[in-house]
Amino acid sequence: MMPDMNGFDVAAVLKNDPQTMGIPIIILSIVEDQARGFGLGVDAYLTKPINAELLLRNVKMLVAQGASRRKVLVVNQDELTVKTLVDVLQAKGFTVVQAANEQDFLEKALATQPDTVIANTQFWEQSAAVQSLRLEKGLEHIFLILVVDPSVQDLASEQSG
Structure with missing residues (x-):
């Protein structure tokens, strides 16, 4: 102890x-x-x-x-979706950072250097930040995941089962 x-x-x-x-x-x-x-x-x-x-x-x-590959940045305006994703990822041992808008996304991406970014289609379509993200030093090889269906409840129930 x-x-x-x-x-x-x-x-x-x-x-x-x-x-x-x-x-x-x-x-x-x-x-x-x-x-x-x-x-x-x-x-x-x-x-x-x-x-x-x-x-x-x-x-x-x-x-x-070479390093832990467990840092995920979740970007979504829907609080329930973010909470569900965060709960599922943290239960599987991931470190999760949340962002609610484009400015918050850029600041947290640069500060935390995530391995993966998960965002909804609306954010991808409306944000120029995603395009510029891969130009930032250290983030060239970031893995991007697009959530097409706004409901991630099925993901949570599959992970718990």
Whole structure:
């Protein structure tokens, strides 16, 4: 056990700071709370006693990736859609940043350097920011996902089932 701050708090601080959110985190804990760890965006969660082979496999995988590929920027004006996407992605261990408009989108994309952007068709069609995003240093290879159907309720029910 850590003296001043527990591992979950440390992971939360690191994953919520744009300068450290890309650092892969493996939690090694006596506490069996993987859902909490993955909800914070950790890359792996192992319980003690540690299985050395499993630990090495996880470390190798993260080193091979070069960095955590789990940062997603969700852009949508519909609060219910955003909440559903955020809940589903966070439950799967992704770090999620939200933006509601074009200005907010540009600022957060530049600050957080997401791996993936998810937005609805209306935003794609009306925003010049999406076109200019790939011209920004560090965002040339960003993965863009277009949500055609405004209802993501099916996605949430599929993920929970």
